[in-house]
Amino acid sequence: MPVVIETEENTVIARLSGEIDHHSAKELRSDIDLAIDRHRPEKLILDFDGVTFMDSSGIGLVMGRYKAVKLCGGCVIIENTGSQIKKVMRLAGLDRLAVIK
């Protein structure tokens, strides 16, 4: 499973794993969107702890989910990013849209 979804109160936690590229992003996107639709969370936590690789397809993934959560007034928190992933996120200016921990 590339993503495990957990929900608690007003929060959806998506624990991502494996490699995020154009190939894998599609499935991740639909799984996370399903959870956003169902729970309308105030907070979406994207946990990158199990992610071993990410290219700019991951940026599209985060930005798309940011827009979806923002529509229902929520925010996005990005957790446990390794150095390679952080570099790609910083390059994209994601730190201006979401909290990167």
Next chain:
Amino acid sequence: MKILSEVKLTFSAESRNESFARSVVSAFAARLDPSVSEIGEIKTAVSEAVTNCIVHAYRGNKEKGRIELVLREQENGVLYIKIKDRGCGIADVKKAMEPLYTSCPEEERAGLGFAVMESFMDKVTVKSAPQKGTAVIMTRKILSDNSAADT
């Protein structure tokens, strides 16, 4: 630039091959003894270039196109990577390389492929002709003192 060794392979332009291309490049680059951070950056640049071929080059074609990958170990620890397709080509390369520009925002492409390649590689050259295809040539010097580079 003297070529010390070379690998050339072609594969079909399908998204499953993105991770395959990264693995091949990472296996080839290992002979230059890169740091974890260098290999991560090189894999990311390759992933961007290959994804561009898959997403854009053969858009609308019935038959699956092919992608050619050339890897070279050059003198002084320089890794050379060429990723080439025979797809639709890019009419305006300068515009395509602008950060955040994408021709298909509806697919959540961030428009950052070339920006990532340019920031993670020493040199990126794009040669393209409409209806003929595109070649991306990237080089990166692998630092020999990787105990320092990993910090």
